[in-house]
Amino acid sequence: MNSEVAIILDHKYEQLQQISDDPANKISQVFEKSLQYVKRFSRYKNPDAVRQVREILSKYQLAEFELCVLGNLCPDTVEEEAIAMVSSIKTKGRIHEDDQIEKLLHDLSLIKKFE
Known part of the structure; x- marks a missing residue:
């Protein structure tokens, strides 16, 4: 990221x-x-926040490029932004539920809010 x-x-x-x-x-x-x-173009300035973002995104079995795109761009919505930018996050066997993606985006927004 x-x-x-x-x-x-x-x-x-x-x-x-x-x-x-x-x-x-x-x-x-x-x-x-x-x-x-x-x-x-860094969304997170605090090193602890950067570490937390990586930890959160790593829990979702994302490929490195998916993790980086989501961490860099910090999308707000599931369909219009997250899936449009990284359509591969909906592939079978990984994150395929919109509510999981919504939780991931919510977790990222909390880190940004409290940074």
């Missing part, structure tokens, strides 16, 4: 800042732009 990448890159940025006195250790523009992007 963007939030996870933001935490990782932010930590790396702090490390690079500490050793940036040496001109050979310049921070690249690509790195800085990537950090700006994931920070801008």
